[in-house]
Amino acid sequence: MQMMPAGIPALRMVAMPSDTNSDGDIFGGWTMSLMDMASATFASQEVKGRVVTVAVDAMTFHRPINVGDDVSCFCHVKHYGTTSLVVHVETWVQRHHSELVEKVTEGAFTFVAIDADGKPRPILAPA
Numbered sequence: 001m002q003m004m005p006a007g008i009p010a011l012r013m014v015a016m017p018s019d020t021n022s023d024g025d026i027f028g029g030w031t032m033s034l035m036d037m038a039s040a041t042f043a044s045q046e047v048k049g050r051v052v053t054v055a056v057d058a059m060t061f062h063r064p065i066n067v068g069d070d071v072s073c074f075c076h077v078k079h080y081g082t083t084s085l086v087v088h089v090e091t092w093v094q095r096h097h098s099e100l101v102e103k104v105t106e107g108a109f110t111f112v113a114i115d116a117d118g119k120p121r122p123i124l125a126p127a
Helices: 028-047
Strands: 011-014 052-059 068-079 084-094 101-113
Touching: 011 028, 028 052, 028 068, 028 084, 028 101
Parallel strands: none
Antiparallel strands: 011 068, 052 101, 068 084, 084 101
16 A cells, blocks of 8 residues: 655645536646645745746646545655755645545646745755
């Protein structure tokens, strides 16, 4: 049996019927939106300021998300640049009314730190 990553998820939601298409499947775009929100929040905390998403470098859908699943996004920094960082996001679910835990999606989101004028600003990677 798989176990979710250690730590606190950057975002946690329950997949609802309103998040599905006409066939009852959870939209991939809904999942991507959650991952962008989770990684943006995480990135802004890392750089202690505003960030903007500039790229989704990779996205892999391993398994579907079902209505009622408890969805959690876990983040870590994959790479620091001068003004940017790449955040790796793993999306995990605990299946509805079940103990089953599965990794369903993962991706790499690139963010640029910006100042009050919306211009890129330098960031300091932790030592």
